[in-house]
Amino acid sequence: MNLSDRVNNIKASKTVQFTPLIQQLKQQGKVVIDFAVGEPEFETPADIINVTKKALDDQNTRYGPVSGLPELRSQLSARYSGYDGDNIIISNGSKQSLFSVFQVICNPGDEVIIPRPYWVSFVEQVKMAGGKPVFVNTINHQLDIGAIVRAITAKTKAIIINTPNNPTGAVYPEAGLEEISRLAIHNNVYVVSDEAYDFLIYDELRSVSFFNFKAARDRTIITNSFSKHYNMTGFRIGYVAAHKDIVQAMAKFQGHSSGNVCTFAQYGALAALSMGEEILIQRKAELEKKRDIAYGYAAELFDCIRPQGAFYLFPNITKHLRQGRTSEDFAADLLEKTGVAVVSGEAFGMPGHIRISYATSEDLLLRGFDKISEYLHSEETSV
Ligand SMILES: Cc1ncc(COP(=O)(O)O)c(C=O)c1O
Numbered sequence: 466m467n468l469s470d471r472v473n474n475i476k477a478s479k480t481v482q483f484t485p486l487i488q489q490l491k492q493q494g495k496v497v498i499d500f501a502v503g504e505p506e507f508e509t510p511a512d513i514i515n516v517t518k519k520a521l522d523d524q525n526t527r528y529g530p531v532s533g534l535p536e537l538r539s540q541l542s543a544r545y546s547g548y549d550g551d552n553i554i555i556s557n558g559s560k561q562s563l564f565s566v567f568q569v570i571c572n573p574g575d576e577v578i579i580p581r582p583y584w585v586s587f588v589e590q591v592k593m594a595g596g597k598p599v600f601v602n603t604i605n606h607q608l609d610i611g612a613i614v615r616a617i618t619a620k621t622k623a624i625i626i627n628t629p630n631n632p633t634g635a636v637y638p639e640a641g642l643e644e645i646s647r648l649a650i651h652n653n654v655y656v657v658s659d660e661a662y663d664f665l666i667y668d669e670l671r672s673v674s675f676f677n678f679k680a681a682r683d684r685t686i687i688t689n690s691f692s693k694h695y696n697m698t699g700f701r702i703g704y705v706a707a708h709k710d711i712v713q714a715m716a717k718f719q720g721h722s723s724g725n726v727c728t729f730a731q732y733g734a735l736a737a738l739s740m741g742e743e744i745l746i747q748r749k750a751e752l753e754k755k756r757d758i759a760y761g762y763a764a765e766l767f768d769c770i771r772p773q774g775a776f777y778l779f780p781n782i783t784k785h786l787r788q789g790r791t792s793e794d795f796a797a798d799l800l801e802k803t804g805v806a807v808v809s810g811e812a813f814g815m816p817g818h819i820r821i822s823y824a825t826s827e828d829l830l831l832r833g834f835d836k837i838s839e840y841l842h843s844e845e846t847s848v
Pocket residue numbers: 503557558559560561584627630631659661689690691692698701702703
């Protein structure tokens with residue numbers, strides 16, 4: 466096929482790499498323990514489902530405004546003091562929000578600084594916008610501010626920050642974020658702050674939005690999502706909070722690409738904003754408990770940093786890699802031999818690691834880690 470250079474130059478998402486194989490194994494009747502998924506196992510809360518159903522019954526099924534339902538934009542803006550509905554744009558998940566953001570801020574050759582490991586889509590999205598990803602390493606999964614300073618050039622357009630982080634679960638302290646905000650002002654660059662997991666933060670830590678850094682506000686582009694907070698991954702609703710010029714540019718772009726976000730799903734999002742948070746707080750507590758359990762198991766097997774947010778562990782597995790084997794080989798072999806699916810660090814720009822999602826039942830955590838332990842043992846004895 467005669468495809469564009471644009472598509473030929475991007476890599477397929479590695480987080481979904483094993484999905485067809487997992488399905489095939491399940492069809493063959495094999496038990497698969499899925500630690501690869503990027504969503505909590507919880508159901509969407511009933512209030513959200515009921516309001517969405519009603520929106521369908523009421524025929525809220527037509528085109529809506531490209532930037533989202535005005536009421537939804539306005540209610541979301543209340544989270545950002547001084548902003549109004551014109552500072553918010555709704556997209557089909559924050560994945561599309563981020564895609565549109567890079568489309569509207571990047572010119573060809575503009576550099577975007579991406580701390581590594583990173584969420585799978587940042588790199589390809591920057592490339593699709595004509596930008597150049599510039600990677601900086603982290604130290605024990607935390608930002609290395611010095612490395613970011615050194616990476617800034619006259620071509621730097623933006624710095625991406627993602628806390629709580631996928632794949633590491635790391636939460637960045639406020640002081641470091643504030644330093645980034647000062648860098649953004651000093652160097653006249655944007656900060657794209659992906660806050661998709663802001664609700665899922667543990668150990669009584671306080672979630673710090675980049676919005677807090679008032680002096681950098683016009684340089685700050687926040688992306689957020691209903692997916693993980695409200696267990697609405699399939700609704701596909703994300704949003705951006707930013708300067709009105711950014712929001713207007715995104716609206717122009719979305720007007721020719723996606724058009725509006727599913728109308729009745731946005732009614733579900735409105736219901737999410739007005740429902741009581743008790744059930745979500747309870748679910749968060751369950752995830753925190755699972756974090757403790759999963760981290761306990763993982764720390765016995767691997768070098769693993771204790772995460773404080775999201776629902777992932779990102780252990781270093783290099784000591785378990787036989788000569789010449791990569792973490793990608795490890796993940797493929799583990800799935801084939803034990804039925805446990807994980808994502809290899811290559812997906813996140815950090816080979817030698819695997820990402821384990823612990824947003825599953827306690828029983829599956831126990832069984833899955835037992836299988837991983839048996840696998841490691843059999844590998845050691847077969848050398
Ligand atoms: C860090 C991060 N950002 C953005 C997204 C996109 O989420 P959604 O498009 O469902 O809002 C994800 C999904 O896994 C993510 O992990």
